[in-house]
Amino acid sequence: MVVGGLPVRQIAWFVPDITAAARAHHAVFGSGPYFVFEHVPLAWSEHRGVRVTHDHSSxxxxxxxxxxxxxxxxxxxxSAxxxxxxxxxxxxxxxxMALWVNDxxxxxxxxxxxxxxxAQLSETQTGTRYAFVDARASLGHMLELYEPTDQLTGFYAMVRDAAQGWDGRDPIRKLN
Structure with missing residues (x-):
């Protein structure tokens, strides 16, 4: 799947309970394992140009x-x-949907x-910046943009590698 010549790296759903949603998706599609990161620490976040507190879990x-x-x-x-x-x-x-961009x-x-x-620009405490652009009028959802830093690509690789040969046990894992 490609948006604007850029491959889609991630599809994200907003849900009331991330663990229940991950278990349900795993049960239907065999996806996972899932790494739960509660209260993702941010250095800062701006929603439509205004600094905000953005407390979320994924x-x-x-x-x-x-x-x-x-x-x-x-x-x-x-927030977005x-x-x-x-x-x-x-x-x-x-x-x-998340896309990696060069700049x-x-x-x-x-x-x-x-x-x-x-719509929103944020930076994690480890220095990864990401942006949500509001594509609702044309696509019906937001797009999340990241530069593919070593830290980001390493995280994606860790999640992908955990799925290789995975037997389906222990589908929910906590990240610190």
Missing amino acids: AYGQWGDVMVEFVTQHGDDP FRDMYPHGSARHGLHH LEAAIAQFAARDMPL
């Missing part, structure tokens, strides 16, 4: 050639997640020129 697993993420947000702070799934709503579903700032500008404006 479960990452492998499904064939693509990573699957189930994500939830803790609290009601504005809340743009689609307001706090207190029973709605959940597809939120974004994050240039990609943000290129997508904005295609009527996909920047």
Whole structure:
């Protein structure tokens, strides 16, 4: 699957319970194992140009050639997640597809020129920056953009490698 000439690296769903969603996806599709990262530590985050607290947790697993993420947000702070799934709503579903780009700032500008404006820009405490561009008008979901740093590609490789020859046991694993 390719969006804008870039292969889709990850498909992510916003859900109320990341562990339950990971178990359900595993039961139906055999995906996994899933690595759960609770309260992902961020250095900072901006939603539509305003600094926000962005407390979220994710479960990452492998499904064939693509990573699957189930994500939830803790609290009601504005975010790219809340743009689609307001706090207190029973709605959940597809939120974004992740793409790797060579230059994050240039990609943000290129997508904005295609009527996909920047919704959120964040940086993890380990220095990985990522952006959500709002592609709802044309694609029905957000796009997440990353530069493929060694840390990021190493994480994707770890998740992919854990799925190789996996026997289906221990589908949920906690990350510290």
